[in-house]
Amino acid sequence: MARTRWLKLSTMKLTWQCLFSPRLYKIYKDGPSESMYQAKGFEKWGDRVISSASTILNIGLYTSPFICMYIYKRGFFSIDECKGLARFFGGVGCILAISFIMRGLGRASNPKYVAFMKALTNTTADHTTYLSNIRNYDFEFRAWPVTYAVPPKLKSSWLQGHPFNNCANVELPMYQRTFIQVLAYVATHTFALRLIYPGSLGLIHTLFWDALFQGRAHLVESYDGKRSKLKTAEGNFLDTMFIDNRKLSTKGNTLVVCCEGNSGFYEIGIMTTPVKAGYSALGWNHPGFAGSTGLPYPEQEKNAIDAVMQFAINELKFEPEDIIMFGWSIGGYTAAWAAVNYPVKALVLDATFDDLLPLAENQMPSSWSLLVKEVVRSYVDLNVAELLSEYEGPIQLVRRTEDEIICIRPGLLSSNRGNHLLLRLLEVRHPEALTASNDSVVAVNRYIGLLESQRAALARSDISNTDRTSLLLISKYMRDYKSTHCTPLPENVFDSIVHNITNNRN
Template sequence: MAKLLSCVLGPRLYRVYRERDSGRTQSSVPGTPAAITTSPAGSWESYYQPRALEKHADSILALASVLWSISYYSSPLAFFYLYRKGYLCMSKVVPFSHYAGTLLLLLAGVACLRGIGRWTNPHYIQFITILEETHRNNSPENKKQLSAYNFDFKSWPIDFHWEEPSSRKDSQRGLSHRGVSLLRTEPLHRGTADNFLNRVKKLPCQIASFLVAHTLGRRMLYPGSVYLLQKALMPMLLQGQARLVEEFNGRRAKLVACDGNEIDTMFIDRRGMSEPQGQKLVICCEGNAGFYEVGCLSTPLEAGYSVLGWNHPGFAGSTGVPFPQNEANAMDVVIQFAIHRLNFQPQDIVLYAWSIGGFTATWAAMSYPEISAVVLDASFDDLVPLALKVMPDSWRTLVTRTVRQHLNLNNAEQLCRYQGPVLLIRRTKDEIITTTVPDDIMSNRGNNLLLKLLQHRYPKIMGEESLRAVRQWLEASSQLEEASVYSRWEVDEDWCVSVLRSYQTEHGGDFPWSVGDDISADGQRQLALFLARKHLHNFEATHCTPLPPHEFQIPWKL
């Protein structure tokens, strides 16, 4: 009966991975058959095959879950409609509660039938036995056996906790403060009375901002956290995860962040390969509807690097909701996992982010300055201009306040606090992070990210004349136009390198630099264009076009 109860309460099993080296996955539990068998044609049958009772019961429960999700999102409209029709009275609510209770009992009965179907399936019995044994003893051997299965990630044992002793060795890091250090955007008011009066005056606006951020705003900003979208993408995610595990020996792991959220990660180790780039770990930060299973992780993976992908809080196997604080906490435990469990030095870690993933990448670069380099693909400087673009103009004040208080993705401000090499990849046909029309390349917020970075690092070089020259270069939408602007100002790259190296030798490498103060306007323009070209590369594509592996490169370093 204990095994039957485990089958009723156990997770859904999606897939049994095939082994690459042996022709068959061997059973590790006595008395149970192999988890995977080959067909007469020699092809692999790697999807778990449920019995009829389990299959039909799963379909009913999945339909109930989708209907519940739809009713959740439509509940405000439904509530308003029922109120107008007079259905929200005691005489109507009481019978409805009886119907709801009966429905819950029926669903519980369906779950029990599903458990019976699993109980009669030796493949599921083998899986649940391994899962229970791993929860009792999370040894490497048990974990290796469990990694042959893909199932509901909420039942996956914890692999790494942010408070693990190994992650606390470096006391000077102050890890206890890592998850709570976001940049402030509004100054604190001085004086108790003034502070109290301001809070009272701002209370209605703050309530409105809170409601917008936690309902419409968060879901618009991170559509990948919406359950219905995840349900629609589930077959694609399962296929992508199977590819990472079966073809690249990917290792899945559950990390617990300081806020209690569980973060779903995938690691592919290339350190034993012949390619030298395999010694570098690329941590990938996905977009607002991206998952590591099918996201930007494939670019550095196919380029030969070791990679570590993770899903935002609330995406696929990760729990929580993707607010900036939770995002930073998740990124923090991912970095700690890479350093203390995967044994990569910070100097061997590269941060690669696509689109909205630039927020967590720049936060990590700011918080872990020893990290080797940062590559930002199709990212932006600040969320406010992009939010104002898609919302009515009459909402300008509310949108600005909501973003600043609850959804503040201030990438440029965070990136300017990083001292290492940076590469920005700008999509010349980007339709998402432009504020006017896709054809207007000068409205691409990647331009603002570049200019803010250069102005912070080289303030003496980036004067008015230099800014004008760099903007002319940014206006170019093709390599031919870029080269034309570059040659018009007769940029001498050897001279630029010698000037920068001379300053670095004399004053050190910490930004901001005062180089350019005693250089002519023509020399400053040359340096500005040289630095712009080293920090930004164009990619002729739209926002969601996958970046080819040959376009991924480590940023320039003096």
């Protein structure tokens, strides 16, 4: 009798835990690599109702202004209509409550889900064993335990960091300047940041969900990837993936920290390039991307990459001198920031621009120029060239010859903003070569817009010493790769770049 009562209480407790427990997506090494965890019976139907309700709610939030206008015009704010709406929402609430109960009962009766719950809640095991057990599963990232936390920073008061401290249009009269600042604040916090970082949109995450799931499963099952959750200094949580190749090759002793683009995720991004080349790799998702929380404002981005670097050094036990920063596109900003603030081995920037402002102005109507300038300079000032001026270590720039994203004029190589990034680098590192005469400046500007093959042909011809020096400087820091912006960099090209910059330190 006592045993029966204990079993009932245990079942009730398990069912209660399963009411709001995380959704399980996959049990690794349980069936084909592409297979997912299959919910059955009550769990399946409860999940469908809850997922449908969540989707409708998200759509409703985005369209809430139009819905409220419609309700107001139809007179639904009268007492009788409000009673009807209350009954409707009360009915929906009852259906959702029943769905949660059904899902909890279904999960509690599924041995595979029960085993997952035991692994997730068994926090009495030592930390290494606990992480090893839960890494056998893929589930909602919100429920992942924090693997590594950076000590929190003291937050400045609003008055110290309020948005109107800076102004990009100081030449305007006060009333115009104030209006532009207010407009820029509203624009940045509604749509502008999401235009710059489309990957932070929930819609993009929904559209990419299957690809992200399959990519993550591939990293875990093919390369023994280890997922971790980091907590940044401001309290955001980062979704990361580490692949350790230290036992497989000598190149594995070098860690490549991968910084993705504005719609890039580690699951389907640049991470596999260094892994296939034999290096260890650490990928992470920007704040607001996939499982990571927050939003990709520059300060949050810097805190994010700082947490990633501290995790790599303190938890994964890589020395900074054995870390290569690999940034693609807008990820060049965080990669360059880390290279400036940590004594890393090298910095590789692929398809990266010098400054966000020219690209933003090129995409927006000219009548918006003042607003665009205020938004970028005051809130999203991703000036990679300025960061590079502080970096003194080995570096290689990769320019895509058919880049359609960071070229001001598509198809025109001389308008690629990577050229300006190189120019800034040469101005800082070789001022004597560029200021010796006007001829050297003219030569660099003339040759930087040429293809690498064209410059190589010129170098073999009879040219002046000034021209030859210019060609050598360009080829020293920049390499061409024939492709569009989003084509993955082949592992042999990446391996060649790393070999060159680490053996011929520039």
